[in-house]
Amino acid sequence: MILVIDVGNTNITLGIFDKEELVSSFRMTTKIPRTSDEYGIMISDMLRTRNVEQSDIEAVIIASVVPGIMHSFKNGILKYIKKTPFEIGAGTKTGIKIATANPREIGADRVVDAVAAYDLYGGPLIVIDFGTATTYDLISADGSFLAGVTSPGIRISADALWNQTAKLPEIEIKKPASILAKETITSMQAGLVFGCIGQTEYIVKKMIEESGIPDMKVIATGGLGKIIAESTDVIQIYDPALTLKGLKIIYNKARGK
Incomplete structure (x- = not known):
């Protein structure tokens, strides 16, 4: 089995592959400071719950x-999983x-997302990751990473909305039934979600227009991406x-498979 780990700004996402099948995945928060022992014990316990x-x-x-967390994180894996982790980097x-x-x-x-999207779905394509930041990356037909756009993620925008205003409450991020909101919570939800849908459609349109590549697939991922992908026809696949x-x-590539 192979343990794969995506250390993001908000969450650490871990997945277990049995041969080529993703058989389980789980998450922990990134922003809580932890020692190598805490990381190692948490990961070991999460693995055991999956047998x-x-x-x-x-x-x-x-x-x-x-x-900033990688020294403790990698040491925790080394001490408790007994494997030296392979970290993706330059080269x-x-x-x-x-x-x-x-x-x-x-x-x-972003490189990892580009690799997966190109390998699984082929190019040319735009890869959108609705994470802490929302990123839009353009991959050519021959697998070249040509350009990228970075914008605040939905949750960053939401945090700014309720943390920088005196009376707006913290809310659940979901798509309301209508953009014609009648009260505060649905008006905030409408602004956040429909605003992100509009941004997505405009950025994808402009990337296609300025690249001169009309036949691009658009692949989306990320925790809140499902809400957006279900609400626009510019995204063909949500993975x-x-x-x-x-x-x-x-x-597999690094091991010559």
């Missing part, structure tokens, strides 16, 4: 955009050519496990 022992894990692969064989001005600036999560699949694909 997986540390001896069942052949390898661990990580993509991280949170360097990792991915099959994607980064054709931007500074390739090292592209986050590991919630895209990043985990990309990690396994990169592991």
